[in-house]
Amino acid sequence: MSLAWRLLKTAVISLWAFRSYAALMMIGLIIGIASLTVIHQIGQGAQQVVSSRMASMGFGADAFYISSGGGRLGVRRGMKRAITLTPQDAASISQVDGVAHVVPHKNVARTQVTAGGNNTNTRVRGATPGWAAARNWPLLQGRFVSLTDIRQSARVAVLGTTVVRELFGDVDPVGRRLRIGRTPFIVVGVLKSKGSSGWRDRDDIILVPLSTATKRLSRDDKLSGMRVTMTDASRVEEVKTEVTNVLRENHSLLPGVPDDFLIITPDELMKLITRQSRSLVAMLTFVSAVSLFVSGVVIMNIMLVAVSERAYEIGVRRAVGARRRDILYQILMESLIVAAAGGVCGLLVGLLLSYLATWLLAIPTAFSPTGFLWALGFSAGVGLLFGVAPAKKAAGLHPVEALR
Amino acid sequence: MIKLKGITKTYYRGKVETPVLLGIDLHVREGEFLAIMGPSGSGKSTLLHILGLLDRPTGGSYRLDGIEVSSLSDDELARLRNDKLGFVFQAFHLLPKSTALDNVLLPFTYAGHFPEDANARARRALGRVGLEHRLHHRPGEMSGGECQRVAIARALVNDPEVIFADEPTGNLDQRSSLEIISILQGLHAEGRTIVLVTHDTAVGCMCRRLLRVVYGKVVSDEPVAEPTVALQQLQTLKEAAK
Ligand SMILES: Nc1ncnc2c1ncn2[C@@H]1O[C@H](COP(=O)(O)OP(=O)(O)O)[C@@H](O)[C@H]1O
Ligand SMILES: [Mg+2]
Numbered sequence: 001m002s003l004a005w006r007l008l009k010t011a012v013i014s015l016w017a018f019r020s021y022a023a024l025m026m027i028g029l030i031i032g033i034a035s036l037t038v039i040h041q042i043g044q045g046a047q048q049v050v051s052s053r054m055a056s057m058g059f060g061a062d063a064f065y066i067s068s069g070g071g072r073l074g075v076r077r078g079m080k081r082a083i084t085l086t087p088q089d090a091a092s093i094s095q096v097d098g099v100a101h102v103v104p105h106k107n108v109a110r111t112q113v114t115a116g117g118n119n120t121n122t123r124v125r126g127a128t129p130g131w132a133a134a135r136n137w138p139l140l141q142g143r144f145v146s147l148t149d150i151r152q153s154a155r156v157a158v159l160g161t162t163v164v165r166e167l168f169g170d171v172d173p174v175g176r177r178l179r180i181g182r183t184p185f186i187v188v189g190v191l192k193s194k195g196s197s198g199w200r201d202r203d204d205i206i207l208v209p210l211s212t213a214t215k216r217l218s219r220d221d222k223l224s225g226m227r228v229t230m231t232d233a234s235r236v237e238e239v240k241t242e243v244t245n246v247l248r249e250n251h252s253l254l255p256g257v258p259d260d261f262l263i264i265t266p267d268e269l270m271k272l273i274t275r276q277s278r279s280l281v282a283m284l285t286f287v288s289a290v291s292l293f294v295s296g297v298v299i300m301n302i303m304l305v306a307v308s309e310r311a312y313e314i315g316v317r318r319a320v321g322a323r324r325r326d327i328l329y330q331i332l333m334e335s336l337i338v339a340a341a342g343g344v345c346g347l348l349v350g351l352l353l354s355y356l357a358t359w360l361l362a363i364p365t366a367f368s369p370t371g372f373l374w375a376l377g378f379s380a381g382v383g384l385l386f387g388v389a390p391a392k393k394a395a396g397l398h399p400v401e402a403l404r
Numbered sequence: 405m406i407k408l409k410g411i412t413k414t415y416y417r418g419k420v421e422t423p424v425l426l427g428i429d430l431h432v433r434e435g436e437f438l439a440i441m442g443p444s445g446s447g448k449s450t451l452l453h454i455l456g457l458l459d460r461p462t463g464g465s466y467r468l469d470g471i472e473v474s475s476l477s478d479d480e481l482a483r484l485r486n487d488k489l490g491f492v493f494q495a496f497h498l499l500p501k502s503t504a505l506d507n508v509l510l511p512f513t514y515a516g517h518f519p520e521d522a523n524a525r526a527r528r529a530l531g532r533v534g535l536e537h538r539l540h541h542r543p544g545e546m547s548g549g550e551c552q553r554v555a556i557a558r559a560l561v562n563d564p565e566v567i568f569a570d571e572p573t574g575n576l577d578q579r580s581s582l583e584i585i586s587i588l589q590g591l592h593a594e595g596r597t598i599v600l601v602t603h604d605t606a607v608g609c610m611c612r613r614l615l616r617v618v619y620g621k622v623v624s625d626e627p628v629a630e631p632t633v634a635l636q637q638l639q640t641l642k643e644a645a646k
Contacts, residue, residue: 017501316497321486321514323479399458
């Protein structure tokens with residue numbers, strides 16, 4: 001303990017004596033680690049945004065989403081899709097072992113909606129009572145679609161706040177009438193605002209009972225998609241495979257024919273979203289890797305110079321009994337401490353920068369303790385690696401030559 | 405304790421050979437106070453470095469306490485330096501950024517384990533050379549004589565078997581020199597073995613045995629009949645100054 005303490009004290013005293021060198025050595029590391037930290041914080045922030053958005057879409061770890069029409073995740077958006085899922089599919093899937101709930105819905109084409117003298121154009125979606133709960137979407141007032149509504153194909157509507165604003169302004173809409181196309185409806189509830197999800201206003205929506213949507217607002221009973229909840233999150237992959245088989249059979253797809261539906265798991269969605277930022281992060285990572293390498297080379301060269309300036313000190317230590325390896329460890333310890341200190345400084349600078357990025361540029365960032373450990377480990381690694389050559393040089397000095 | 409037989413040392417720089425020691429035979433017994441004298445460049449320092457295990461001879465045999473030194477590894481030599489030998493150099497060779505106390509503690513850092521009473525021993529060693537009031541001074545804040553006393557305390561702290569001193573008074577004025585020699589004489593009186601290099605005859609005459617080296621060869625080796633007592637000289641000097 002006392003010896004370790006003395007070695008540490010020795011290293012700190014030497015570093016303090018050579019503080020201008022130490023500062024130079026740290027600059028490169030500070031830049032490298034700071035940029036790594038910012039990258040990491042932005043990455044963490046993006047992930048947090050993604051997962052909170054997925055939660056609001058009803059994506060827990062224990063659920064997946066089946067969408068009508070085939071294709072691949074990420075390249076389908078905007079493509080005209082075949083509507084292939086049926087109520088029969090929903091019924092079959094709810095029989096699959098491991099499935100807890102199936103919550104289907106049907107999108108009706110954007111429709112003209114009128115109330116009093118006002119009109120607007122909005123998305124209309126047929127839903128079941130489980131729909132709002134599955135998306136953690138609470139009501140602001142009134143009630144949601146009920147089982148009775150489904151059974152009776154009732155002409156009731158639940159509005160998003162954007163629709164309420166367009167049609168009713170400040171007036172309480174519950175109990176009032178509106179027309180979807182030509183069909184009259186009664187407003188029974190209002191959804192709490194969810195805000196925009198980047199590319200669309202999620203409050204610009206009207207929900208009606210699923211049966212009302214299929215029977216009164218469109219000409220077929222096909223489904224746009226359904227959310228499937230598992231009894232157990234660990235069974236997602238297993239259930240996904242089984243559901244795929246069931247759907248292919250229901251749709252009479254021959255082997256080799258691509259799926260005419262798409263199952264989206266939270267995992268895949270997360271991967272898709274992170275893939276979009278991956279090239280940027282890769283580039284920044286490359287930049288910081290280069291700067292870390294450069295700072296390692298800088299550390300090495302400055303240490304080499306410092307070692308020749310300190311030959312005398314090394315000679316003294318050897319004379320009083322230091323072995324070669326004692327000197328080796330001392331120099332390694334010093335470069336390790338400098339590097340770790342540079343890493344911590346870089347980390348603090350990085351935290352400050354990401355705070356500024358959030359504050360000034362509204363870029364979401366998040367702190368992660370693993371990032372902290374990474375930064376420390378990385379810089380310590382650089383220090384050790386590039387401390388080896390100077391340490392070997394110091395340890396190789398002949399005591400008498402060194403003292404001259 | 406120290407037995408040299410036919411010790412040679414040749415420096416090689418490229419193809420240039422510089423023979424420095426041409427076969428030294430020497431026997432130093434426990435409790436001796438030996439001065440090695442000779443003109444500059446005669447190989448005194450080279451010999452002392454070999455004696456002090458800081459350098460290896462080119463040829464010959466060196467037995468320290470019966471152990472043939474050439475058979476030992478660098479690490480073992482370092483351990484012996486730490487354990488059994490103490491060094492005092494002409495240029496003091498203290499660590500400039502460390503306090504007197506830390507300089508004296510330095511040998512313990514490399515002693516394998518740091519003794520519990522290291523601090524007390526370092527203070528005692530500094531007390532022995534009359535520097536108990538300079539514990540926390542750095543070399544830059546002390547006179548040359550004080551620095552050399554710190555160096556002696558450092559050489560002393562591990563209770564070595566032999567103390568080697570290479571021109572310990574070379575950088576000091578007469579009075580500081582006398583102080584240093586009187587400390588060494590005191591250590592000798594306590595029974596310590598001391599080997600000292602000097603080209604100053606006055607200093608040589610304060611030791612008990614005088615070895616003259618010229619161009620890498622021992623030319624004479626005799627006891628000093630009546631060694632001068634440094635403390636007396638110091639007193640005379642002080643009185644003369646009054
Ligand atoms: N590393 C070395 N390489 C070549 N010659 C050396 C080396 N060290 C010492 N010498 C030479 O060896 C001779 C003796 O040196 P040294 O032992 O320091 O003498 P002294 O201490 O008696 O003045 C000198 O001529 C010196 O130039
Ligand atoms: Mg010399």
